[in-house]
Amino acid sequence: MPARERRGAESICSNNESEYSMRRVFDRLKPGRSASILMALPLFLLFSCGEAPQSGDGGAEAAQTVEMEADGMMPARRQKAFKKIFHAVPSPIETALLLERSGIRFDPEALNPIDKALGYSTTAAQAVNLGIYAGDLSYSVIFNQNQKSVDYLNTCRRLCDGLGVGDIIDGDLIERADNNREVRDSLVHIVTETFYDLNARFRENGMEEVSGLMAAGGWIEGVYLGTRNLSASNEDLKLRIAEQKMTLDNLLGLIDSYPPTEELTKMKTALSEVEAAYANVKIQQNAAAATAAEDGTVVISGGPDVRYDDNALADIARSVAQIRNLYAQ
Amino acid sequence: MNVSSNAMTAIKKFSLAAFSLLMVLFSATDADAQCRTFTKKRCLPQLEDYVQNDNYNTAVLIPGDEAELELTFFGDRAYRLLVCGHPVLGDLTFQVLDSRGNGIYDSTDKESNHFDFRVANTQQMTVRVQVPSSDAVIEHEGCVSIMVGSKG
Numbered sequence: 001m002p003a004r005e006r007r008g009a010e011s012i013c014s015n016n017e018s019e020y021s022m023r024r025v026f027d028r029l030k031p032g033r034s035a036s037i038l039m040a041l042p043l044f045l046l047f048s049c050g051e052a053p054q055s056g057d058g059g060a061e062a063a064q065t066v067e068m069e070a071d072g073m074m075p076a077r078r079q080k081a082f083k084k085i086f087h088a089v090p091s092p093i094e095t096a097l098l099l100e101r102s103g104i105r106f107d108p109e110a111l112n113p114i115d116k117a118l119g120y121s122t123t124a125a126q127a128v129n130l131g132i133y134a135g136d137l138s139y140s141v142i143f144n145q146n147q148k149s150v151d152y153l154n155t156c157r158r159l160c161d162g163l164g165v166g167d168i169i170d171g172d173l174i175e176r177a178d179n180n181r182e183v184r185d186s187l188v189h190i191v192t193e194t195f196y197d198l199n200a201r202f203r204e205n206g207m208e209e210v211s212g213l214m215a216a217g218g219w220i221e222g223v224y225l226g227t228r229n230l231s232a233s234n235e236d237l238k239l240r241i242a243e244q245k246m247t248l249d250n251l252l253g254l255i256d257s258y259p260p261t262e263e264l265t266k267m268k269t270a271l272s273e274v275e276a277a278y279a280n281v282k283i284q285q286n287a288a289a290a291t292a293a294e295d296g297t298v299v300i301s302g303g304p305d306v307r308y309d310d311n312a313l314a315d316i317a318r319s320v321a322q323i324r325n326l327y328a329q
Numbered sequence: 330m331n332v333s334s335n336a337m338t339a340i341k342k343f344s345l346a347a348f349s350l351l352m353v354l355f356s357a358t359d360a361d362a363q364c365r366t367f368t369k370k371r372c373l374p375q376l377e378d379y380v381q382n383d384n385y386n387t388a389v390l391i392p393g394d395e396a397e398l399e400l401t402f403f404g405d406r407a408y409r410l411l412v413c414g415h416p417v418l419g420d421l422t423f424q425v426l427d428s429r430g431n432g433i434y435d436s437t438d439k440e441s442n443h444f445d446f447r448v449a450n451t452q453q454m455t456v457r458v459q460v461p462s463s464d465a466v467i468e469h470e471g472c473v474s475i476m477v478g479s480k481g
Contacts, residue, residue, distance in 0.1 A: 072367025072415045072472035074360065079468075081393030081460075086475065088384040088400035094479060097380075098403060188380055195383035197365075203385055204361040243451040246401040250453070253399060288427035288452055290434055297407070298445065300433060303452035 087254035089215050090247055092131075092138035093192055095222030099139070102226075102237035106143040110228045111136045112221070112328045114155040123163065124263040127210040128327045130159040131217020134195060139225055141191055146181040153177050153191070160198070163210060168197050208258035216267050217327065219244075219251050223274075224324040227317035230310075241316060242308040245278040270323045277319040280312035360389045364472035372413035372474045375443065379409040379478025387474040392418065392463035397455055398475045404451040407481045411443040412436070412458050415471030423458045423475075430455075447481075 090098075112132050120129045137152035139145075157169035173194065180186035202211035226241050233241075252271065255264055288302040364387045373381065386398055402408055414421045425434040425444065433454070434444050456475055 071370065072363050073417045073469055074363075076391045076468040076470040078391060078470075081391065081395070081462075083395040083397065084388045084390065086384070086386040086388075086396065086398040088382060088386060088398060088477065090401065090403070091381075091383040093380060094382065094403070192381050192383050196381060196385060199383060199385035200361075200365045200368075200387070203387075204365065240403075240451075243401075243403070246451065246453045250399060250401055285428045287429055287431050288433055288454075290446065293447075297447050298434075299447045299449055300402075300452070300454075301449040303427065303448075303450045306451070 085257065087250055087257055089219055089251045089254055090222070091192060091195065092135045092218040092222055093142070093188055095135070095218075095226075096138040096142040098240050099222070099226050099237070100142050102240050103234050104226065104237055105229075106139070106145060107225070107228055108145075108148070110225055111139070111148075111152075114151055116328065117155045117158050120159065120162070123210065124213055124266075125327070126159045126162045127213035127263075128217040128220075128267070130156060130163070131214040131219070132221040132324070132328055133159065134191075134214070134218045135221025135225065138191060139221075141184065141187045144184055149187055150174070150178050150181055153194075156194075163207075165198060165201050165205075168201060169194060209261045209264055212255045212258045212264055213267060215254055216251060216271065219247065220320060220324050220327070223316070223320045227313070227320060230313055230317050238308070238310075238313055239306060241313055242281045242306050244316075245281045245283060245306075246304075248275060248278060270326065274316065274319045274323060277312070277315040280315065281306065281308040283307075360470075360472075364389060364474070367415060367472045368413070368474045368476075372411060372476055375411055375413065376409055376476060376478035379407075379480050382477040382479070384477075386476070387472055389470050390414075390418065390460050390473045391470045392460055392465075392468055394460045394473075396458040396460075396473055396475065398458075398477075399453065399455050400477065401451060401453050402448040403479075404448055406479050407445070407447045409443055409445050409478045410456060411476040411478070412456070412473070413442060413476060414460065414473040417469045418471040418473065419461045419463065421458055421460055421473065423456055426455045426457060428453045 112129070114133075117129065117133070120126045133152055133155050137149060137156060140148040140152055153169065154174060157166065157174065160166050160169050173190065177187060177190050180190065198214070199211055202208070202214075223241065223244050226237065226244075230238070230241075248271070252268065252275070255268055255271075258264060284305040284307070286302050286305060288300050290298050290300050293299050365385075368387050382400075384400075388396060390396065410423075410425065412421050412423045421442070422435075422437045423444075424432055424436070427433055434446075436442075436444065458473065458475060460473065
């Protein structure tokens with residue numbers, strides 16, 4: 001960690017000279033004015049915390065450094081330590097990459113038509129279908145369906161407008177995607193960055209329900225797209241579908257981590273059908289171990305043994321299609 | 330006169346309480362927004378060519394706090410696990426545990442804030458992060474982000 005960063009951070013709000021000057025100002029106050037000053041004090045403290053750039057110490061560069069240090073820190077507002085638990089689900093892009101590597105073919109008929117977006121009027125319908133369209137967008141990007149990628153990004157924009165976060169996917173972003181439509185890596189970057197920003201905004205705005213429903217929609221669409229033609233699937237794809245039992249577990253943990261709402265409960269009930277179908281996929285947990293490969297890469301091997309049969313996968317495909325079509329109708 | 334004075338005092342107390350409440354709400358929202366900026370500026374670039382997972386696993390933590398992330402890593406894929414915290418929190422440490430709770434990796438005594446690895450078989454793992462305790466008179470809180478990128 002650079003010494004310069006540490007020094008700047010530690011010095012914030014510790015300017016003794018300023019403290020002394022403030023005390024002298026308070027000593028001179030008339031009693032009648034002290035209440036107004038007291039009320040203004042928190043505001044003053046909020047904006048006065050931080051170290052001003054020293055003159056002759058790099059000017060603009062120093063100011064920029066201070067701005068960077070001020071991001072993401074402030075005096076603690078609580079004293080008692082706690083444990084924060086996160087639950088993560090694979091992003092739609094990760095799922096689409098898995099499908100592509102498993103040899104699946106792009107099936108345009110499997111996508112949720114974009115003209116249906118206008119019919120999703122409730123917050124819950126918009127949130128779940130934003131996830132579903134994110135799955136379709138990712139699938140289109142990974143399979144180099146350039147025009148479809150831009151179309152689905154535009155559809156996500158429409159739903160974001162409805163959810164009050166339309167500024168995340170603005171005209172500039174659409175133009176950037178359009179200009180990079182031939183470059184898959186750029187589109188992947190744009191999509192992951194956009195949905196990261198959306199998740200962050202939902203957190204900032206206290207929209208946990210929307211965040212949970214969107215994650216569920218993305219997960220459902222990923223498995224739905226992967227199970228459209230199971231009879232012609234290879235063993236790799238079948239294994240990938242069976243392994244989603246673990247990500248379903250992550251998804252249910254994520255939904256449970258949010259304050260319960262009617263729509264989240266409804267989603268959990270719907271997902272319990274999928275969970276029941278996954279009961280026929282057996283996972284035996286084994287110890288994992290990290291070893292160094294010849295090229296120096298650390299490889300984590302061992303871990304779970306996943307067992308399933310075609311009937312179990314057919315049940316999963318059926319239950320996922322049911323829930324997907326329920327929400328996408 | 331007395332009634333007027335009492336009313337003024339009540340109004341002042343109410344104003345102060347309302348103002349304090351607003352300040353708490355404002356600073357909580359502001360902290361979240363700051364964390365997003367911090368993560369994008371300071372953490373995201375450290376994923377380099379790994380494709381980021383779009384989950385927002387960022388929290389405002391204080392010395393002594395812990396954070397845990399549970400997720401599934403897919404087989405035959407390379408990952409970078411990045412634990413990125415504001416420098417005011419000191420050197421964060423983290424461990425990676427398998428689904429049975431056995432330790433696979435421990436960052437203690439290592440210089441790096443990330444762990445690059447490849448997973449042979451798909452598996453659920455837990456990442457456990459510790460913020461070191463502090464003896465400082467004024468403790469600071471800072472953003473901690475657990476980021477996962479993948480490639481190949």
